[in-house]
Amino acid sequence: MTDVETAPATTTLPLPAILDLAAAAPLTERLLAARGGDLSLDAADVLRVGGQCLQVLLAAAKTWSADRVSFEITRPSAEFVEALQRFGIEPGILAMREPA
DSSP states (O other): OOOOOOOOOOEEEEOOSEESHHHHHHHHHHHHHHTTSOEEEEOTTOOEEOHHHHHHHHHHHHHHHHTTOOEEEESOOHHHHHHHHHTTOOGGGGTEEOOO
């Protein structure tokens, strides 16, 4: 009998349209609940990104990297990308993937 390891399923979470101070704590809770497995965050509906949520996302990217599991942001809206640029963040830091 051969032991076969199966890859854990990727958890996909949609990001809210407004990522401001009020969204930071709930976002942190959702990310912590998904810790330990591959994670894909859908940023298609994001209209605004504040500094607090950006810090949460950057910390999550670093945490997932340290845990050696996949972390990616998919379908980033133009507003999401523009917000990162305003903060001086290179999109690749958050492992962003465009739609196929």
